[in-house]
Structures are given as C-alpha cells and as structure tokens.
Amino acid sequence: MTSEQSVNRYRIQIPAFLQDTLDRCGKMYGIFSTEGKIGLAVFLIIILLAIFAPLISMYPPDKICGRSLEAPGPGHLLGTDELGMDIWAQICYGARMSLFIGISVALIAGIGGGALGVLAGYRGGLADLVLMRTVDVLMALPTLPLLVVISAFLGPSIVNIIVILVIFSWAKPARIARSQTLSIKSNAYISAARMFGGSPAYIMRRHILPEILPILFVLIISITSYAIMAESGLAFLGLGDPTSKSWGMMLHYATGFKSIYFTPFWQWWLLPPLVALIALLLCLAFIGRDLERVLDPRIRTNGGL
Amino acid sequence: MNSKARQDFIARFVITLLVILALNFFLPRMMPGDPFSTVSSDVQGEDVVIMTEEQQAYYYHYYGLDLPLHEQFVLYLSNLAHGDLGKSIQYKMPVINVILLHLPWTIFIVLCATALSTVAGAALGTISARNRKSGSDRFMMAGLIAFAEIPSFLLGLILLLIFCVYLRAFPLAGAVTPFAQYTGFIDYAMDVLYHAFLPILTLSLAQLTGVYLLTRNTLITVSTKDYIRTAQAKGLGERVVWTRHALRNALLPVVTRTGFVIGMLMGGAVLVESVFSYPGIGSTLRAAVVGRDYPLIQGILLVVAISILLCNLLVDRIYEQLDPRVTE
Numbered sequence: 001m002t003s004e005q006s007v008n009r010y011r012i013q014i015p016a017f018l019q020d021t022l023d024r025c026g027k028m029y030g031i032f033s034t035e036g037k038i039g040l041a042v043f044l045i046i047i048l049l050a051i052f053a054p055l056i057s058m059y060p061p062d063k064i065c066g067r068s069l070e071a072p073g074p075g076h077l078l079g080t081d082e083l084g085m086d087i088w089a090q091i092c093y094g095a096r097m098s099l100f101i102g103i104s105v106a107l108i109a110g111i112g113g114g115a116l117g118v119l120a121g122y123r124g125g126l127a128d129l130v131l132m133r134t135v136d137v138l139m140a141l142p143t144l145p146l147l148v149v150i151s152a153f154l155g156p157s158i159v160n161i162i163v164i165l166v167i168f169s170w171a172k173p174a175r176i177a178r179s180q181t182l183s184i185k186s187n188a189y190i191s192a193a194r195m196f197g198g199s200p201a202y203i204m205r206r207h208i209l210p211e212i213l214p215i216l217f218v219l220i221i222s223i224t225s226y227a228i229m230a231e232s233g234l235a236f237l238g239l240g241d242p243t244s245k246s247w248g249m250m251l252h253y254a255t256g257f258k259s260i261y262f263t264p265f266w267q268w269w270l271l272p273p274l275v276a277l278i279a280l281l282l283c284l285a286f287i288g289r290d291l292e293r294v295l296d297p298r299i300r301t302n303g304g305l
Numbered sequence: 306m307n308s309k310a311r312q313d314f315i316a317r318f319v320i321t322l323l324v325i326l327a328l329n330f331f332l333p334r335m336m337p338g339d340p341f342s343t344v345s346s347d348v349q350g351e352d353v354v355i356m357t358e359e360q361q362a363y364y365y366h367y368y369g370l371d372l373p374l375h376e377q378f379v380l381y382l383s384n385l386a387h388g389d390l391g392k393s394i395q396y397k398m399p400v401i402n403v404i405l406l407h408l409p410w411t412i413f414i415v416l417c418a419t420a421l422s423t424v425a426g427a428a429l430g431t432i433s434a435r436n437r438k439s440g441s442d443r444f445m446m447a448g449l450i451a452f453a454e455i456p457s458f459l460l461g462l463i464l465l466l467i468f469c470v471y472l473r474a475f476p477l478a479g480a481v482t483p484f485a486q487y488t489g490f491i492d493y494a495m496d497v498l499y500h501a502f503l504p505i506l507t508l509s510l511a512q513l514t515g516v517y518l519l520t521r522n523t524l525i526t527v528s529t530k531d532y533i534r535t536a537q538a539k540g541l542g543e544r545v546v547w548t549r550h551a552l553r554n555a556l557l558p559v560v561t562r563t564g565f566v567i568g569m570l571m572g573g574a575v576l577v578e579s580v581f582s583y584p585g586i587g588s589t590l591r592a593a594v595v596g597r598d599y600p601l602i603q604g605i606l607l608v609v610a611i612s613i614l615l616c617n618l619l620v621d622r623i624y625e626q627l628d629p630r631v632t633e
Contacts, residue, residue: 035451133320140321142613144572145590146328149606152594153332229456233576236458238595251462255580261470261477270466278459285454 032290039286046280050095057089061245072268079268081250082257090245091272097246098228098280101158105165105227110220113170114212117177118204122185131174138171147230151239158241161234165227173219180212214295218288225284232277247273314621318614325610329603330381334374390607391600395593400604404586408608410480411578411585414501415570418508419563426513427559430520431552437525445517453514458576461507465580468503475503478582504574504581511573512566519562523555557628564620568613575609 032040049056059065059076064084072079078087120128147164154160184190184207193203234240235248236255250273260266365371372380384390390400429449433442455463468475476482480500487493527533528551536546578587586605593601 136317137321137324140317140614140617141324142568142572142610144575145606145609146325148575148590148594149602150328150332152597152599152602225454233456233458236576237579237591255462261465266466266470270462274459274462274466278455278463281456281459282451282454285451289450 031294032287035286036290039283039290042279043283043287046095046276046283047099049092050099053089053092053096057086057092059086059089061085061089061093069265069269071264078272081253081269087250087268087272090250091247091276094245094247094250094273095276095280097158097244098231098248098277101162101165101231101246102224102228105162105169106220106223108162109166109170109223110173110216112166113173114177114216114219116170117174118181118208118212120174121178121181122200122204122208128178132178135171135175138168139175141168143168144230144233147234148237148239151234156239156241158244161231161239161241165230168230169223169226173216173223176215176219177212180215181208184208184211218292218295221284221288221291225281225288228277228284229281247277251277318618322611322614325607326382326385327378329607330378333599333603334377385607390604393593393598393601393604395596395598395601400600403589403601404604404608407584407586407589410583411571411574411587413497414504414508414578414583414585415567415574417501417505418512418570419567421505422509422512422566423516423559423563425509426516427520427556429513430517431524431547433517433521434524434528435547446521449514449517452510456576457507457511457573458580460510461504461577461580464503464507476500480584501583504577504583507577507580508570508573511577512569516559516562516566520555520559523558524551527551527555557624560627561620561624564616567616571609571613571616 029037029040062085065086066076066080066084068080068082068084070076070080070084076086076088078091080086081090116131120131147168150164151161154164190203190207193207198206231240231246232248232251235246236251238252238256240246240249240252242249251270254260254266254270254273257265257269260270362371370377388401390404392398393400393403396403429445433445436442465477469477476499481493481496482500485496487496533546533550536550541550574585575587575590577583578585579591582588586608590602590605592598593605
C-alpha cells in the first residue's frame with residue numbers, strides 16, 4: 001500500500017458528522033477578521049491553560065514551594081510571591097477562576113434574562129410591565145458602588161459573586177429579547193402559526209427563539225467580559241473569594257504589598273496577572289465584535305457602521 | 306420634554322432612589338447576627354459573652370432596634386434628612402464628615418476627566434468624521450475601540466507602572482506633596498495638578514471612546530441632512546458649515562451623554578483612586594471595605610448614587626436649555 005492510499009483510507013474513516021462540523025468550523029473561522037483570529041487563538045490558549053492547569057504548573061497555587069519573592073528562573077517560571085507561592089501556577093489556576101465566573105454569569109444571565117424577555121414580550125400585560133419597570137430601575141442603578149456594598153455585606157465567596165453579577169447583568173438581554181420578540185410577534189407567519197393551533201410554547205420555541213439566539217450569543221460574550229472585569233475589580237478592592245487565587249486577587253495582594261513599586265518585584269508579581277487580564281478582555285472583545293458583525297442582521301445591512 | 310415624559314422621568318428617579326435607600330437599609334439587617342451578640346475569645350471553643358441580656362435590651366432600645374422594621378426605616382430616612390449617616394468605625398467620627406473630607410478630591414478629578422474626555426472625544430470625532438473612510442479615520446476607530454475594552458483600573462495600573470515606577474515622572478500616591486511649603490496659590494495648584502494628572506488621564510481615556518464614537522456617528526448622520534446641503538449651496542465656507550450647522554446639532558447628544566459620563570466616572574473613580582492611592586472617596590471605600598467599616602461603606606454608596614442621579618437630572622435641564630425643540 002502506498003502512502004497516498006493510506007492517507008485516502010484515513011480520510012474516508014472520518015465520520016460524516018465530524019467532517020461536517022470541521023467544515024463549518026472552517027467556514028466560521030473564515031469570517032473572522034485578523035484581530036478576531038488572534039483573539040480566538042489567545043482565548044483558546046487561555047482555555048487550555050485553565051483546563052490543564054495541574055499538568056503545566058508544576059506546583060499547586062496555594063502551597064509554599066520556594067523562598068519568598070524569588071525572581072523568575074528555571075525553578076519558578078515567573079518567580080514567587082511574598083509567601084513563596086509559585087506565580088505561574090497562580091496564573092494558570094487564576095484562569096480557571098476568571099473563566100468559570102465569567103462564563104457562568106454570562107450563561108445564567110443571558111439565558112435567564114433572554115427567556116424572561118421572550119416570555120414578557122410574548123405574553124404582554126402586567127408581567128411585561130413589571131419586568132420592564134424592574135429593568136429600568138436596574139439599568140439606572142450605579143453598578144460598581146452597589147456591587148461593592150452588596151458583596152461587602154454578603155461576604156466574599158464565588159457563589160455570592162456570581163449571584164450578584166447575575167443580578168446586575170440580566171437586564172440587558174431581557175430588554176433586547178423582549179423588543180425582538182415584539183417585532184417578530186407582529187409578523188404574519190406568527191399569526192398563521194397561531195391560527196393553525198400552535199401553542200405559545202411551540203411558537204416561542206420554533207419561531208421566536210431561533211431568531212433571537214444569535215443576538216443572545218453576542219450578548220453572552222459581552223456579559224462574560226463584563227463579569228470577568230467586575231470580578232477582577234471587586235477582587236482588586238479586596239472583595240474576592242479569599243480561598244481562591246483569581247487574577248484580580250493577585251493584583252490585590254501585589255498592590256497591597258508595602259514596597260511593591262520601589263522594588264523590582266512588580267515585574268514578576270504585578271505584571272503577569274495584569275497582562276493576562278487585559279489579553280483575555282481584549283480577546284473577548286475582538287471575538288464579540290466579529291460575531292456581532294456576522295450574526296446581527298441590522299449591523300450587516302448597514303455595512304458595518 | 307412634555308409633561309408625560311417628565312413625570313415618567315421623575316417617577317423613575319424617585320423609584321431608583323428608594324431602591325438604593327432600601328438596599329442600604331435592609332442589607333445590614335438581613336445579615337445573620339447583630340452588633341450586640343458579638344462573641345469573641347482568644348481561646349478556641351470558649352465563648353465569651355460581652356453583655357448580659359439586660360444590657361443587650363438596653364442597647365437595642367438605645368439604637369431603636371426594638372422598633373418594628375417600618376418604623377426603623379422611617380427613623381433611618383429622617384436621620385438621613387438631617388445629614389446623619391451614622392458613625393465611621395475606623396475614623397471614629399461621623400460618616401458625613403469623612404465623606405466631606407474626601408469627596409472634593411473625587412469631584413475634582415471626575416469633573417476634570419469629564420471635561421477632558423468630552424472635549425478630546427468631540428475633537429477626535431470631528432476630525433474622524435471629516436476624513437471619513439480615510440486612513441486616519443480607520444486607524445483612530447480601530448485603536449480607540451480596542452482601547453475602550455481595557456477597564457479603567459487596569460489602564461491605570463499600566464500608566465502607573467510606566468510613568469511612576471519606570472520613568473519616575475509622576476508621584477505614586479497622594480493628592481499633594483506632604484509637608485510642602487507653598488509660595489502661593491499657583492504653586493499649590495501646580496502641585497495638585499501634578500498629583501491629579503494620571504488619575505484624570507486614566508479616567509478620561511476610559512470615557513474617550515464613547516464620546517468619540519457618538520460625535521463621529523452623529524456628525525456623519527447630520528452631514529447628510531438637507532440643511533447642510535442648503536448651507537453649502539448658499540456658498541457658506543466649509544468651516545462655517547461644519548461648526549455652525551453640523552457640529553452645533555451633532556453635539557446635542559454629546560451633551561446628554563455628559564451626565565452618563567459623570568455617572569460612569571464616579572463609579573470608575575472608586576477603582577482608579579485605589580490604584581493611585583488618591584485620597585478621594587474611592588480610596589476611602591477601599592479602606593472601609595478592608596476594615597469592614599460598614600457605616601462608611603453605606604454612606605459612600607449613598608453619596609455616590611445620589612450624585613450620579615443628580616447629574617442625570619442636571620443634564621436633563623441643560624439639554625432643555627440647549628435644544629429649543631424640547632421645551633416646546
């Protein structure tokens with residue numbers, strides 16, 4: 001058997017659905033702009049860091065495994081903090097924290113808020129009125145000071161932070177899902193579906209949801225980056241979960257160190273979490289903008305302006 | 306603004322204020338435990354009760370905690386109306402005094418940053434709109450949009466590392482040089498500006514993109530209007546058409562946005578001040594959080610929230626003055 005044949009045989013063995021998915025991924029990849037592609041690549045790297053943190057970090061993030069404030073070297077890739085904990089390990093495990101909080105907040109707020117918006121928009125009446133008033137008030141509240149106060153009182157834990165961030169971020173998806181539902185509802189084919197006896201649940205699932213999902217998806221990405229930003233801000237103020245080392249907590253400890261700016265320590269203690277956070281947020285923004293361009297029909301027809 | 310919209314607006318203002326007051330009032334009371342049943346001991350497993358039941362009852366009565374909840378709420382509101390926000394645990398003085406001590410610094414940098422970001426954003430937006438689709442326009446768009454994604458406190462940290470730590474061009478902390486002897490007001494003002502420069506720059510950079518995009522997009526929309534073509538057809542100079550006809554109309558939404566910008570900056574100042582150890586209420590809030598100084602935390606939230614709401618109200622009034630169509 002020649003090598004060419006073996007390659008052919010190998011290719012045939014790929015299942016059809018996998019081939020299909022690969023094709024689609026390729027097509028999806030093609031629509032990304034250059035910075036979108038960079039964003040996607042770096043985002044994937046950060047996800048891999050988070051998943052394989054125990055394999056690539058050599059040390060656990062919360063064990064003292066070196067001298068205090070060691071400079072970067074072969075023993076400790078990025079040096080150690082004031083307690084002698086490995087910084088590279090903290091960066092890897094910190095990626096887990098930031099991604100976990102960001103993605104779970106975005107999924108709960110995006111899907112929950114979206115569902116509420118669709119229901120309110122479709123049903124109308126009192127529920128709609130109450131929901132919209134709540135959304136109005138929530139959007140008028142000054143977010144950051146309230147976040148600080150509520151998390152100060154509820155006490156710092158991952159669950160509390162997620163709950164608080166969800167409370168402050170479901171309003172936007174709800175409002176957008178509602179207005180989209182209202183405009184879709186007025187179409188003739190919805191009336192037709194209703195005439196044929198389609199139940200509200202069927203119409204929402206079959207006709208309204210598929211139209212709204214792309215926009216919701218873009219919103220979910222923007223909520224993810226908002227949540228990551230808010231979590232790091234809260235952690236920076238000292239309101240993060242003290243048992244976890246998120247990137248924001250690293251910034252908090254590093255800037256809280258008395259003489260951090262007068263010593264070279266900031267170069268390996270303060271800089272890595274700072275760079276990691278900015279990279280993650282920029283990547284999410286690039287990915288979000290590209291997806292928005294592709295998925296949001298309003299922007300597409302206007303030629304991107 | 307007609308009376309219906311105005312009523313709506315005021316209703317929303319009042320509801321938002323009430324929600325903030327209610328949160329401020331109920332949050333501490335929803336927490337388990339109370340200040341008088343504090344148990345402390347150096348030896349683990351051994352509880353030391355500080356007060357007897359009688360003493361506890363006395364203090365409950367003294368602080369009005371034995372009243373029904375709604376009466377407590379009314380009491381709280383009346384105290385607020387008298388400017389009584391409680392006593393700070395760390396500073397050992399009334400919360401309102403602590404806030405008044407630090408608020409001017411915050412207002413100072415927020416107002417400077419608002420002015421700077423609005424002027425610079427509008428200017429850049431105008432330049433961009435006039436040279437639409439050119440290289441400089443695209444460059445500015447891409448650059449500023451990417452910039453806007455970096456949260457202000459991370460941006461502040463970068464600026465701090467570059468200018469204060471690496472270049473040593475600006476001070477690391479504070480609002481004035483300690484123990485400085487000033488020869489006059491100008492000397493003092495220069496020192497204040499020198500300390501406030503980086504916080505102001507950070508805050509303005511965070512808001513610049515929003516103003517820039519708004520100016521650019523409204524200008525482009527306005528420039529397609531008929532009255533612009535009329536002005537051009539009348540033979541008016543390019544500069545007059547842009548400044549008197551296009552820009553004047555395009556800047557209206559920018560003015561409205563100013564209120565929003567001030568609000569965002571008051572929130573952002575909390576984190577940015579912490580970065581630069583600037584002695585405004587943001588740094589005070591961080592210190593209060595670290596020291597678990599709950600009355601101070603609540604007081605600051607209230608002051609920040611009310612000032613944001615007032616800004617929105619104020620800008621609404623200014624907008625009416627600027628746009629005669631609104632008052633009609």
